[in-house]
Amino acid sequence: MNRIREQQTTLLDFPLTEADLWKFDDPTLSKYFTPRPTAKGMTLKVNKVVGLLKLDNADLVIEPKIPVSGDMLLHWLHYATNKDHPISSQKRRWDTDGAYFPDMAVEALLDECRTLLRDQLRKDYQPSNTVEPAIRGRLDLTRQATHRYGMLDRLHVRTFDRTAQIWENEVCGAALQHAAKTAANPQLRQQARQLAVKFPSCTTEAARTALARSWHNRLNLRYRAAHAWAEVVLRAGGVSDLFLPRTLVGDSHLMVIEKVWERVVHRMAGSATKIDGVKIHRSHHTATFTPDALVGQLPVDAKWKDYDQRSVTREDIHQLLTYAHAYQPDSPRAVIVHPSTKPTAKHTIDVKHLGRRVAAVDVISVDVAVPPAENSALLQTLLPH
Template identity: 40%
Template sequence: MPERTEIRLGEYQSARIGIEQLTSRDVDRLHALQDRGGLTLTPDRTGWRLKADATVGVLILDRVRLVLEPKFAIPGAQLMRWLAYALAAPVPHQATARPWATDHDGYADLIAAALLAECQALLRDGLRRDYVRQERLEPLVRGRLDVAAQATRRYGQLDQLHVRTFDREPDIWDNRVLGTALKAALPLARNPDLARALHQTAAAFSHAPTPGAALRALDRVQYTRLNVRYHAAHSWARLLLRGGGVTDILADHGATAESLLLAMPALWESVVRRLVSQAAAANGGRTVPAGGATGITVRGDLGNSSTFRPDVLVSLPARDTAQPRLLPVDAKYKRYDRQSVGADDVHQLLTYIAGYAPDDTPTAVIIHPQPGGHTHRTLRVVGPARTLGTIHVLGIDTHATPDEAVTIVRSALR
């Protein structure tokens, strides 16, 4: 196959692609991703116009290798650190720390390297084994004799016996899903040393019949003291096998296209939820559900009722009363380090304030990514008779560590 043409795009940028560069299968894949909100493909007079949305990653097509870069220019090591934090997986190894903005290996190599490092660590410590039922033909009774098979296949001959045994083998689902993910990472890897290591390591693992079977096994897995060391490797395997899910980083939407794409707003929301949860716990509070009986519902209009739901709702102890106060927090994946908060977001936060915040402290929080330093500014919405609400706009430095970010969020919540 000829070398694929590489096209690089930032979030919300567009590029023209010649009609000869996309096969019919490529067009079907891109339209499937368009249906999920990851990008937009429109025809023009001489070919196609491709526009990226808030999605980053690598998309491998038949003749094109599309690299979608984040608008915040997050270095590779930091992108992986925040991704690991959002997935509650251990911080990746040094092998994954490649500069995202300049390295031509792209984002997929980062995930593949993280998976490879975890799998190699498992091999060094020894793969988990469990009892596996097997049907064998043996010269003596070992396990349980399969009487029906012996009578119908050997016709009374006793030189070979059909037996059923239970032996401790590494051919179990914990290992199969990793072998399948290592194999799936091979077409994504551009670095030849990485590709060689993936191939060698994949040979040491058994494989699932299909990637779909591996994903179903990952959905069923429950971690105990016997397999908890597999958790990190399974997190990277799940991300690779679900490559192409562009509306939820943890949901499989079926449009894989041999790619690895992440919806950055969903990733940022996951980061903010964990940051706020840890910060609230440090302040003696906790996160509470923002739906059901505690939801904000609009009724009486045409059609079904609608709801307003903040990304995180925090319950914090009040100083002068035993009744805890509620604080709505919303994650915004926007460049609020360069622009003012939009009117739509102000209206949205005022709705949360009216629904959740106490009258004496009508407060809400916006948390957005900000490269180069933490920021904290305060918006006050004032009416002719009273103050309608206070919105704290908190910028989290994406170049900082998650622990540092938790400290900043904790101070804001206090």
């Protein structure tokens, strides 16, 4: 297993195949991957995605440019989709040596599925059409007349039987089967295979559809954590748009970290759900710029940048000035929120012209080692009121 860091150019110690290069040429993927031949060999630069990249000759684990544990990335993922993270209530000991978040999600899925089996899988009444030697349930007169007319020992009946073949269990079975094929760790693949046979299953696409429509009530609430992990393993439901499309990357598991950070900041700031963007009219078209969060009329923009090590760029200052004057024209102000490996802190950039302050940009660094729910309370105290 090779490990590389996001936004670093890495010299690969294995050849890229034509299929790999063809994949990287796709217009969508070319934004995230830049392979380049050099005198020493092929290099690869990865931008704004993290996770597991499966190539023909090797698997690459891509880690964030800002050190974030796989555990914390999973916290972010569920927090970003407005779900209580299923590991927040209990400390897990990850058994997967050196695993990154894709395999950690598989490990958690296995744990939750074992718990479901231990407590017995939920059953519910499902309709079924069968042929029986005696009436059980309700006689299907139409089928009997057209298929078994006069055969009194072969009766078409419609029954409602309690069965484990329900969507809650099928989703888990499909996720386990998928994990058995895609997990990087061979032990996890074997464990997933052994566990999958104990669950009813459905196709992967049917499971993704079920997760997109899923609901939980008092009858199936104990499945919520398993389904949350199944979403990550299958890249389905509320997390689907935070991963690169399966049609492009196949069994690779690549999270668009910039999108995740924007969603996390949006929720941490307590932002309004709907934000009307700033429209800029040009001669032939109109462009719209929208901040990642809006707290009252205070624009907040999430930047997946290491602003602990360098100054805020002029481009970002210009963008925030646009927001500040659009949303707070009387006293222009805007906020940048960026990740940090240091305790959460704040400083202010005064933008001046001819000695007069024309706007203020507050720069808030958020400690990535602290769960987002805890950071939210601190962030909201640092936001100007």
